[in-house]
Amino acid sequence: MIRRPIVEFAGLGVAVPDRVVTNAEFEKTLETSDQWIVERTGIRERRVAAPGQSVAMLARDASLRALEQAGIGPEAIDAIVLGTATPDRLLPSTACDLQALLGAKNAAAFDISAACPGFLYALTVAEGLIASGQGTNILIVGAEKLNSITDPLDRSTAILFGDAAGAAVIRPAKDATRGVLSTFIKSDGNLANLLYRPGGGAVDPISEKVVAERSHFIKMAGREVFKSAVLAMSDACDQALTRAGITADQVDLLVPHQANIRIIEATAKHAGMPLEKVMINVDRYGNTSSASIPLALDQAISEGRIKRGSILLLVAFGGGFTWASAVVRW
Ligand code: ACO
Numbered sequence: 001m002i003r004r005p006i007v008e009f010a011g012l013g014v015a016v017p018d019r020v021v022t023n024a025e026f027e028k029t030l031e032t033s034d035q036w037i038v039e040r041t042g043i044r045e046r047r048v049a050a051p052g053q054s055v056a057m058l059a060r061d062a063s064l065r066a067l068e069q070a071g072i073g074p075e076a077i078d079a080i081v082l083g084t085a086t087p088d089r090l091l092p093s094t095a096c097d098l099q100a101l102l103g104a105k106n107a108a109a110f111d112i113s114a115a116c117p118g119f120l121y122a123l124t125v126a127e128g129l130i131a132s133g134q135g136t137n138i139l140i141v142g143a144e145k146l147n148s149i150t151d152p153l154d155r156s157t158a159i160l161f162g163d164a165a166g167a168a169v170i171r172p173a174k175d176a177t178r179g180v181l182s183t184f185i186k187s188d189g190n191l192a193n194l195l196y197r198p199g200g201g202a203v204d205p206i207s208e209k210v211v212a213e214r215s216h217f218i219k220m221a222g223r224e225v226f227k228s229a230v231l232a233m234s235d236a237c238d239q240a241l242t243r244a245g246i247t248a249d250q251v252d253l254l255v256p257h258q259a260n261i262r263i264i265e266a267t268a269k270h271a272g273m274p275l276e277k278v279m280i281n282v283d284r285y286g287n288t289s290s291a292s293i294p295l296a297l298d299q300a301i302s303e304g305r306i307k308r309g310s311i312l313l314l315v316a317f318g319g320g321f322t323w324a325s326a327v328v329r330w
Contacts, residue, residue, distance in 0.1 A: 005179025013065025042261025046162030046286030078135025083118020116318025118290030142290030166294020182243035257316035
């Protein structure tokens with residue numbers, strides 16, 4: 001039986017920086033090529049934030065669009081739950097900076113550190129906050145400047161990431177016909193060192209040594225991450241479908257985290273979804289981590305691929321490792 005939703009999406013908004021960086025730009029500084037990047041990742045271009053453009057600013061621009069669509073002002077927000085792997089500062093949270101930028105004076109605000117599935121983790125938390133009576137309008141956000149933590153000299157990571165933000169207003173579902181039919185979150189901290197930022201945190205605070213070793217930049221074992229991503233995202237698809245009480249053939253659109261076209265194709269194959277039912281925009285934005293799901297949702301809506309009543313399967317994977325999924329009737 002299809003599960004009754006607790007919450008629904010009331011508004012969605014996204015923001016990307018103006019600056020487009022094509023693969024050709026990397027050919028000037030790294031031993032790489034447009035052909036290699038397109039074949040191995042599917043990425044053709046990505047957006048990079050302007051100097052001084054913070055994660056909170058990107059989040060604000062996305063949030064204002066989501067609030068407008070939801071028909072509420074910032075003072076109506078009860079909580080801001082912001083997923084990011086690239087907070088503007090380690091203290092305070094970027095969610096608190098966003099709260100100040102929005103003037104959301106009645107909200108509680110906090111960050112979630114769950115890497116790429118941050119938006120789906122935030123959705124899960126919002127569902128719990130609403131179910132426990134903590135509020136009625138929860139602003140969830142995925143916002144990143146991955147380019148601020150990637151090593152421009154490391155060709156295996158420098159080419160992958162883009163900067164962006166996505167936001168949604170989550171509120172109690174009005175009836176059984178629309179809303180979030182299931183959520184699923186999981187992690188495996190034993191695999192942390194396959195995708196991490198060794199230096200610059202409390203264990204190895206920023207120092208001349210950290211900078212000289214370039215350990216404040218992201219390190220990744222690409223092939224291992226790839227394999228784990230496919231396994232975990234496939235499992236997450238199954239879990240969300242089972243919890244929602246639906247089967248893959250009832251899904252209108254798979255909206256996967258946009259990390260790599262080959263991960264997306266393998267996940268779709270496992271889920272039994274033909275590629276025409278899969279949203280793909282990794283070519284335009286690269287891997288925007290926690291912003292990637294809302295960015296893909298927004299584009300699918302504007303292209304008419306998501307309509308009222310469409311059943312969506314959302315799924316993501318990232319550093320931690322963390323993974324998550326959700327089924328939504330739009
Ligand atoms: N240009 C040219 N050659 C490159 C580049 C590049 N940009 N990057 C790596 N190579 C080289 C490697 O040095 C290696 O050379 P070698 O054989 O001489 O040692 C060769 O290409 C193959 O390297 P692999 O890492 O095995 O290449 P692979 O086919 O696995 O592709 C990639 C690398 C694209 C990073 C892939 O492993 C991947 O996408 N992994 C998933 C990583 C990911 O998406 N991480 C994001 C965070 S997690 C997430 O969001 C899901």
